Each structure stands twice: as C-alpha cells, then as structure tokens.
Amino acid sequence: MKSIQHGVLLRKLNYSETSLILNFFTLENGFQAYIFQGGKKKKGNMLQALSLVEITAYRREDSELGKITEINSLYNxxxxxxxxxxxxxxxxxxxxLAQVxxxxxxDESMFAFLEHEIKWLDNSEEYTNYPLWFLLKLANQIGIGIHVADPNGAIFDLQDGVIANQTPSSHLFVNDETVALLIELLNSDKNEFLALSIHRLLRSQITDHLIDYFKLHINGFKTPKSMAVMQTIFE
Incomplete structure (x- = not known):
C-alpha cells in the first residue's frame, strides 16, 4: 500500500553499495523502517541526522520494512x-531518540516537539546546555518527567523520578551537588536554562545521571556511543 508520510530521520544504515536502511519517527505512524534503494546516490546529501522529510513509500502487509520510492525535504x-x-x-x-x-x-505531540526543537537548534547559537534541556524535555514528552517534590530537596530518586529529601529504599538515587542545579534547571524557562553558566564537570555529571535515568525507565536503553564525543565538544 502506498503512503505519504512526514518524518524525522533517526538512523541511517548502509544496506549495499547504493542503498540504505532508514529509520524515521513519522507524524502519521510513529516509528517506521524503510529500505531506500539507490538512496546514497539519489538523496545522500539530504539524509542527515534530524532531517525533516516527506516520504513516499510502499509497504506490504506481511513486511515491517517498507520501500521508499521518493523522499523530499520539508525543511532545509x-x-x-x-x-x-x-x-x-x-x-x-x-x-x-532511536532508542526511546x-x-x-x-504521537502528534512528540512530532511537533521534535520539529520545533530541530528548527530552534538550526537557528540558535545557545547550545552548550542544550543536551540537558533536550533530555529533560524528552523525559516529559514520554511520561517520565522528573518531579520536584521539595524545592530544597537533596536527593534525586531515580526509580520514582522525584527530587525530595527522603532516601529511597531502592538505593537508586543521586545525592550530590548536581541535585540543587537540577532543581534550578527544572524550574527555568528555556532562555534562562540555556544561558546558565554551568561548570563542564557538573554538566557532564548531570548528563550521566539523566542517561542512567533513561536506562532505568526505557527498556533496552544504552549509553549513546556519541556521549564521550559530546562531553569533549562541550568542555
């Protein structure tokens, strides 16, 4: 069956010398996987991380892998x-995103969130704290947002996603200097959040805590391979 969908590119894998396997989060059907024969030659330059595209594709009812016939940019x-x-x-x-x-x-709300953030990132020069902003907002989008139960709390309960002053029985918690900063971040609007001056070690620690949080709440979630690169970039 032929369909036209609007998608965000999440993953690109080589399939042959000329073809690609592409994973998208689409407005119409959520996560979708396609083969794009000849894609390297046809649209290789367009297919970058977070590309917003319109996909024309066919999919057989007995197959989870669709076949792209045409792909065009929705945003340059x-x-x-x-x-x-x-x-x-x-x-x-x-x-x-590929893991989450x-x-x-x-999920129309998720697609609208991603579309807005992609365009914002493309046009902004305030991005040093952006990985933290994105992880926290993504957690909200998927229903695992962190709740500040006590504005003076010193303990981040990873199991329940709550910041308070009670030590949880699960022992899955953070109790260090990052918790106060995390509270400040959660209570800041976007401009305040991104303008905050955060020491690189604290920023790295919070990122590590948030990745651990995702590991606990998202089945199969693993530390992104690009984590080390990201932390080096933002030193």
Missing amino acids: PQSIPYHPIKSGLAFFITEV LKSSDQ
Missing part, C-alpha cells in the same frame, strides 16, 4: 549539517 537546515558542534549534537539526539522511540506509535 542552514547550520546543523555544516556546524561541527551542532552536527555532533544532532547525532547524539538521534541516538537517544523504537516501538512508538503515532
């Missing part, structure tokens, strides 16, 4: 593919 990024920091950040984001959304169905 001006900086993400060419800016070394933004392109690295885009790769990190797609690694996270790998079995997701249609």
Whole structure:
C-alpha cells in the first residue's frame, strides 16, 4: 500500500553499495523502517541526522520494512549539517531518540516537539546546555518527567523520578551537588536554562545521571556511543 508520510530521520544504515536502511519517527505512524534503494546516490546529501522529510513509500502487509520510492525535504537546515558542534549534537539526539522511540506509535505531540526543537537548534547559537534541556524535555514528552517534590530537596530518586529529601529504599538515587542545579534547571524557562553558566564537570555529571535515568525507565536503553564525543565538544 502506498503512503505519504512526514518524518524525522533517526538512523541511517548502509544496506549495499547504493542503498540504505532508514529509520524515521513519522507524524502519521510513529516509528517506521524503510529500505531506500539507490538512496546514497539519489538523496545522500539530504539524509542527515534530524532531517525533516516527506516520504513516499510502499509497504506490504506481511513486511515491517517498507520501500521508499521518493523522499523530499520539508525543511532545509542552514547550520546543523555544516556546524561541527551542532552536527555532533544532532547525532547524539538521534541516538537517544532511536532508542526511546523504537516501538512508538503515532504521537502528534512528540512530532511537533521534535520539529520545533530541530528548527530552534538550526537557528540558535545557545547550545552548550542544550543536551540537558533536550533530555529533560524528552523525559516529559514520554511520561517520565522528573518531579520536584521539595524545592530544597537533596536527593534525586531515580526509580520514582522525584527530587525530595527522603532516601529511597531502592538505593537508586543521586545525592550530590548536581541535585540543587537540577532543581534550578527544572524550574527555568528555556532562555534562562540555556544561558546558565554551568561548570563542564557538573554538566557532564548531570548528563550521566539523566542517561542512567533513561536506562532505568526505557527498556533496552544504552549509553549513546556519541556521549564521550559530546562531553569533549562541550568542555
């Protein structure tokens, strides 16, 4: 059956000398996988991390892998593919999203969130704290947002996703100097959040805690391979 969908590119894998396997999060059907024969030659330059595209494809009822016949850009990024920091950040984001959304169905709110953030990132120069912003907002989008039960709390309960002052019985918690900063971040609007001056070691620690949080709440979630690169970039 033929369909036209609007998607965010999450993963690109080589299938042959000329073809690709592509994973998208689509507006119409959530996570989708396709083979794009000849894709390297036809649209190779367009298919970058976080590309927003329109996909024309066929899918047999007995197959989970559709076949793309045409793909066109919905948004032409001006900086993400060419800016070394933004392109690295885009790769990190797609690694996270590919794991979080790998079995997701249609979610118009999630697609709108991703579309907005992609365009924002492409046009902004405030991106040092952006990995933290994105992880926290993504957690909200998928229903595992962190709740500040006590504004003076010193303990981040990883199991329940709550910041308070009670030590949880599970022993899955954080109790260090990052918790106060995490509270401040959760209570900041986007501009305040991104403008905060955060020491690189604290930023790295919070990122590690959030990745651990995702591991606990997302089945099969693993540390993105680009984590080390990201932390080096933002030193």
